[in-house]
Amino acid sequence: MCDTLRVRWTVTPKAAPQPWISCSGCGGMRAFQSSDKIRLNANGRKLDAWLIYKCLTCDKTWNRPLFERKNVRDIDPAILEALQSNDPEWIRAESFNLDALRRKSQRIDEFPEFDILREVLRETAGWTRLEIELVAPLPARIRLDRLLASELKLSRTRLRTLRENGLLRTNPDRADILRRGISTGIDVMIDLAAIADRELSWGPLATGSPR
Numbered sequence: 001m002c003d004t005l006r007v008r009w010t011v012t013p014k015a016a017p018q019p020w021i022s023c024s025g026c027g028g029m030r031a032f033q034s035s036d037k038i039r040l041n042a043n044g045r046k047l048d049a050w051l052i053y054k055c056l057t058c059d060k061t062w063n064r065p066l067f068e069r070k071n072v073r074d075i076d077p078a079i080l081e082a083l084q085s086n087d088p089e090w091i092r093a094e095s096f097n098l099d100a101l102r103r104k105s106q107r108i109d110e111f112p113e114f115d116i117l118r119e120v121l122r123e124t125a126g127w128t129r130l131e132i133e134l135v136a137p138l139p140a141r142i143r144l145d146r147l148l149a150s151e152l153k154l155s156r157t158r159l160r161t162l163r164e165n166g167l168l169r170t171n172p173d174r175a176d177i178l179r180r181g182i183s184t185g186i187d188v189m190i191d192l193a194a195i196a197d198r199e200l201s202w203g204p205l206a207t208g209s210p211r
Contacts, residue, residue, distance in 0.1 A: 006122040006131040007206050011147065011182060013140050014113040016095035019053070019105035025060035031109060032062050034095040038083050039063055045072050049083050051094055064104060066094070096138045110141040116151065118208035128193040130206055134186040144170075145178040148188065152205050167191040 016034050023030040032053035041048040047070055050063035072080070082090035094100075101108050121133065132148075145156045159178060162168035170177050171187040192198040204210065 002124055003127055004122060004124065004129045004131055005120075005127040005203065005206060006133065008119045008121055008133045008135060009151070010117040010119070010135040010137065011140050011142070012115050012117075012136075013096070013111065013138055014115060015111040016092065017098060017101060017111075018056070018109040019064075019101045020107040020109070021053070021055075021062050021105055023055045023058065023060050023062075025055060025058040029107070030055045030057050032056065034091070035061070036086075036088060036091050036095070038066075038086050038091060040083060042072075043069070046070065047072050047075065051091065064100070093138060098139060110139075112142050112146075114140055114142060118206070120207050123207075128191070128198070130190045130192055130198075130202060132188040132190075132206065134182055134188070135184050136182050137184070140182055142182055143179055144182050144186065144188075147182055148178075152202070162190065 018031045018033050020029045021032050022028070023032075032055055035052045035054050037052045039050045039052055048068045049066040049070075051066060053062045053064055054060070055062070066083075067075075075083075079090070081087070098108065145159050148154065148159055149156050156178075159168065163178065167190060169189045171189070172185075174180070177186070192202055195202065
């Protein structure tokens with residue numbers, strides 16, 4: 001639409017989940033943190049791979065299995081290269097593998113703090129409508145209403161009022177979407193035609209540009 005300011009928000013958690021594991025050094029359940037390092041063990045054409053974690057209390061290590069006794073030819077070449085080079089981006093993504101962590105731990109601490117990168121995709125003079133395209137490359141433990149409230153300096157009550165009045169819409173359009181966690185593919189559309197100073201008040205918050 002020609003009257004739209006469209007931005008992309010890429011939301012990335014600051015801290016990876018921390019599983020609680022029985023620590024042989026402490027003698028009880030403790031939180032472990034990814035060391036961002038991979039351990040590999042080759043036995044002929046078979047390969048074992050682990051992501052190394054450390055106890056936050058005593059630094060005792062725990063090796064979280066990625067796979068065991070897997071034939072090298074059955075491993076995706078890109079993954080094999082990432083493992084052999086300790087690729088930091090691949091390791092960070094794997095440290096957010098909640099399904100794998102849940103198979104090894106009954107308790108996992110997740111953290112709501114995040115970084116956000118704002119990009120302007122389209123801006124027209126005199127825009128009256130704000131569109132926000134969300135990208136979450138890693139699982140982010142933050143609800144949509146809390147994200148919008150914190151970044152647009154609004155109360156969650158104001159957000160609900162905007163939605164009830166048809167001024168805030170989402171795609172997908174779910175009744176409970178504001179209370180759900182964010183994910184890639186969510187679009188938020190806000191009609192700001194009635195806000196006279198929208199370019200000065202809403203624009204900088206949406207784009208990250210200085211006032």
